[in-house]
Amino acid sequence: MTGHAHPLAVAIENRDAAGRCVIVCEHASNAFPEPWGALGLSDAQRAAHIAWDPGALGLARGLAERLGSVLIHAGASRLIYDLNRPPQSRGAMAERSEIHDIPGNRALAPETRLMRTEALYVPFHATVRAEIARRLALGLDPVLVTVHSFTPVYAGKPRAVELGVIHDADPTLARAVLAEAEARTPLVTRLNEPYSAADEVTHTLALHATPMGIANVMLELRNDLIATPEAQVEMADRLAPVLEGALARAANVEGAA
Amino acid sequence: MTGHAHPLAVAIENRDAAGRCVIVCEHASNAFPEPWGALGLSDAQRAAHIAWDPGALGLARGLAERLGSVLIHAGASRLIYDLNRPPQSRGAMAERSEIHDIPGNRALAPETRLMRTEALYVPFHATVRAEIARRLALGLDPVLVTVHSFTPVYAGKPRAVELGVIHDADPTLARAVLAEAEARTPLVTRLNEPYSAADEVTHTLALHATPMGIANVMLELRNDLIATPEAQVEMADRLAPVLEGALARAANVEGAA
Numbered sequence: 481m482t483g484h485a486h487p488l489a490v491a492i493e494n495r496d497a498a499g500r501c502v503i504v505c506e507h508a509s510n511a512f513p514e515p516w517g518a519l520g521l522s523d524a525q526r527a528a529h530i531a532w533d534p535g536a537l538g539l540a541r542g543l544a545e546r547l548g549s550v551l552i553h554a555g556a557s558r559l560i561y562d563l564n565r566p567p568q569s570r571g572a573m574a575e576r577s578e579i580h581d582i583p584g585n586r587a588l589a590p591e592t593r594l595m596r597t598e599a600l601y602v603p604f605h606a607t608v609r610a611e612i613a614r615r616l617a618l619g620l621d622p623v624l625v626t627v628h629s630f631t632p633v634y635a636g637k638p639r640a641v642e643l644g645v646i647h648d649a650d651p652t653l654a655r656a657v658l659a660e661a662e663a664r665t666p667l668v669t670r671l672n673e674p675y676s677a678a679d680e681v682t683h684t685l686a687l688h689a690t691p692m693g694i695a696n697v698m699l700e701l702r703n704d705l706i707a708t709p710e711a712q713v714e715m716a717d718r719l720a721p722v723l724e725g726a727l728a729r730a731a732n733v734e735g736a737a
Numbered sequence: 738m739t740g741h742a743h744p745l746a747v748a749i750e751n752r753d754a755a756g757r758c759v760i761v762c763e764h765a766s767n768a769f770p771e772p773w774g775a776l777g778l779s780d781a782q783r784a785a786h787i788a789w790d791p792g793a794l795g796l797a798r799g800l801a802e803r804l805g806s807v808l809i810h811a812g813a814s815r816l817i818y819d820l821n822r823p824p825q826s827r828g829a830m831a832e833r834s835e836i837h838d839i840p841g842n843r844a845l846a847p848e849t850r851l852m853r854t855e856a857l858y859v860p861f862h863a864t865v866r867a868e869i870a871r872r873l874a875l876g877l878d879p880v881l882v883t884v885h886s887f888t889p890v891y892a893g894k895p896r897a898v899e900l901g902v903i904h905d906a907d908p909t910l911a912r913a914v915l916a917e918a919e920a921r922t923p924l925v926t927r928l929n930e931p932y933s934a935a936d937e938v939t940h941t942l943a944l945h946a947t948p949m950g951i952a953n954v955m956l957e958l959r960n961d962l963i964a965t966p967e968a969q970v971e972m973a974d975r976l977a978p979v980l981e982g983a984l985a986r987a988a989n990v991e992g993a994a
Contacts, residue, residue: 598870602866602867613824613859614855617853618847618850
């Protein structure tokens with residue numbers, strides 16, 4: 481079923497790592513490979529947050545290293561296909577993002593939507609599902625952690641939150657991350673900000689964590705805090721113990737329930 | 738990711754059909770192919786309802802033909818891997834089913850569980866996901882219908898229900914099927930009997946319908962009513978209009994909401 485997969489659809493690192501976290505970064509890349517190309521966007525637009533989550537991959541990789549965890553990330557821009565949206569969503573192949581029109585996404589034919597879906601969405605999520613299924617079969621007790629970044633100013637409004645901690649149906653791990661981040665870091669941390677499941681940003685969690693009954697959390701970092709490789713390393717140093725503490729805390733909550 | 742798929746993991750029929758239903762039959766087969774073989778079970782045990790859902794594939798195929806719908810079904814017994822269970826579930830590779838021990842499933846090693854998961858579970862659900870994603874990308878507005886059968890007598894107790902109509906989080910389509918079945922057929926029809934989501938029988942719906950936001954229903958027929966090919970044809974004649982009526986009814990409910 482993956483005969484149509486694009487070579488940049490998905491990459492997996494540290495597959496043999498035994499840590500509990502399965503770290504997923506859907507918006508890791510601002511590459512605009514063939515056959516799609518630049519979608520009519522300028523260099524500046526393709527470098528901006530509308531095309532990807534700047535800093536998220538560096539942070540995700542730093543967390544995977546520190547936690548001994550597998551990392552799954554995408555290789556093409558979210559503007560070609562936003563992997564955190566189902567195929568029927570307008571946001572999957574957005575005609576407009578924030579204040580920018582996306583010329584190459586205007587009035588896409590169903591066949592074009594299908595081609596992108598089969599090239600990028602289907603193989604990406606097949607890989608995440610297979611990796612989680614593999615770890616469940618082996619009794620490794622996986623949890624799903626997705627890593628994102630958000631822009632400090634959206635539609636002209638500055639955002640005070642620095643770390644957003646978002647969950648799908650089960651809030652256990654997200655609440656534990658919030659508590660650990662507040663205890664261990666000076667970051668302005670908020671539950672379900674700047675987005676929440678009601679904004680349809682938990683598609684990956686809903687696909688892979690909720691139906692498998694596994695704990696899950698989506699981390700959203702304000703991208704000015706992870707703008708350089710050095711800052712990403714520093715943030716990974718800061719957040720790896722937060723995740724470790726949260727896993728222990730969530731296990732205690734489950735044990736007491 | 739499907740390099741380990743068993744050749745009997747999944748079959749798809751009527752893939753080009755444009756009808757809204759995606760019909761799935763997880764327990765279609767009582768085949769015990771190599772490398773697993775009979776799991777130490779007798780011929781009688783392998784013919785019994787513990788190994789498959791007798792009659793379900795014939796009914797599902799009859800519905801797919803009448804509704805112009807795609808059909809996805811499994812080719813190996815549920816006792817090798819129950820596709821309606823996640824890999825960490827005891828029921829995925831059950832050591833015991835009703836009153837029967839399953840010798841070939843006793844104390845399976847993690848590597849054995851992994852091999853079955855990658856051979857059967859991962860490719861089956863990858864195919865269902867890809868087919869639903871394809872139809873969503875094309876704007877075909879799919880709904881998920883799974884077809885099962887249950888034994889008239891379970892653990893010594895007879896069951897009066899003839900048609901069970903089961904849903905995951907969204908009850909809209911299931912309620913519409915219940916109403917249409919009561920209006921159009923003499924079948925003893927019940928919502929969420931003889932099982933419900935609380936019994937963990939809605940894994941396929943939870944994987945493929947709920948996170949995609951599509952309507953879903955699981956049909957459970959008492960297997961004495963679909964024991965022969967003729968009875969399966971008759972039941973398909975009876976239930977196809979029920980599903981058609983239910984889709985129209987559910988669309989009206991959504992439209993009014």
